[in-house]
Amino acid sequence: MSASVLAPPAAGAARWPSLPPRWRAATARAGAGIAGLLVLVLLWWAGIALLTAPGSIARAFGPVEGAAALARLLAEGEVLIHAGVSLRRVLVGLGAALLIGVPLGLALGAWRGLERATGPAFQFLRMISPLSWMPIAVMAFGVGDAPVHVLLGFAAVWPVMLNTAAGVRALDPRWIMLARSLAASRRETLWRVVLPGVLGHVLTGVRLAIGILWVVLVPCEMLGVSAGLGYAILDARDRLAYAELTALVLLVGALGFALDAAARALCRRRGG
Incomplete structure (x- = not known):
């Protein structure tokens, strides 16, 4: 036998079986992302520590104080109610954008004259x-x-509409011709050919819309409402609770990141 066969396996190989390439790539991406977040937190901490005086109000905006305040708010539970209200508003705005944007996008993509008139x-x-x-x-x-x-629906309708129209224009004309040759009705062509063909573009529009919705939501909730993350941020500012304000900003970022990750996963699943 050769020496390579008789040689004992490496310690790492014996303990950890080889991962599939897809998992290794995902693990590498996750590790790089976590490292980037740690660098961001380190820069944040260093900026607060070096540029602010001890005992100043600005120290309340530090990552340690913000994380402690966030843990306390989550334990109390009231912030979860505000987050739920905000997420419900996002879903309503996104639903309105889909109800309006998808039919408009289908019409704009199918009739160039309508696109030229309304563009x-x-x-x-x-x-x-x-x-x-x-x-x-x-x-x-x-x-x-x-x-x-209304404001959220207005903000989200444009990426949904434009991406749907782009998806219609990108359809292979041979699919439509095949449907017509099989005597498919317009409704059957729409449901079995057009909508499945533009679904990837619609999902891309949804992901873009979610990002816009989440950015627009917080300032919208600072006007005339009594619940939501935007309202909670304004209330923390009025109470001079700056550590809570920092915690709420962190929560807004974390929820927005989670929403975008879910939208990306949905797009990848459709594309794969």
């Missing part, structure tokens, strides 16, 4: 910040959830 108007409206509509939304719908839902 300038849609691009004009798309470039207006949703937050600039806040006073008008409050005057039209009053205070409460209604204006927040």
Whole structure:
């Protein structure tokens, strides 16, 4: 026998069986991401420690104080209610964007004349910040959830609509011809050919919409509502509870990261 066969296996190989390449790649990506987050936290801590005086108010915005306040808020449980309210508003806004944006995107992608007629108007409206509509939304719908839902739907409808239209234009014309040759009705062509074909583009639009929704949500919740993460941040500021404010900002970032990760996983699953 050769020496390589008789040689004992390496200690690491004996303890840890070889992972599949896909798992190794995922583990490497996760490790790199965690390292990047640790560097960010270290820079945050160093900035607070080096640039602020001991005992100053700015020390309340440090990562240690923020993490301690976040643990306390999670233990008390009230912040979970605010997070649930915010997530519900995001789902309502996203649902409204899908109900409006997908049919509009299908129509724009199918009829170029409609796209040419409405394109300038849609691009004009798309470039207006949703937050600039806040006073008008409050005057039209009053205070409460209604204006927040309207603003979130307005913010999210554009990526959904534009990506759906791009998906329709990217469809292989031979699929439509095949459906027609099989005497498929328009409804059957829509449900069995068009919608499955544009689903990947719609999911991409949903991921972009979720990012926009989460950014727009917090300032929307600072006006005329009594619950939500934006309201909680404003309340912490008014109470001068700066460590809680930092904790809420961390929670907003963590939830937004989780939502984006879920949307990315859905897109990868559809693509794979």
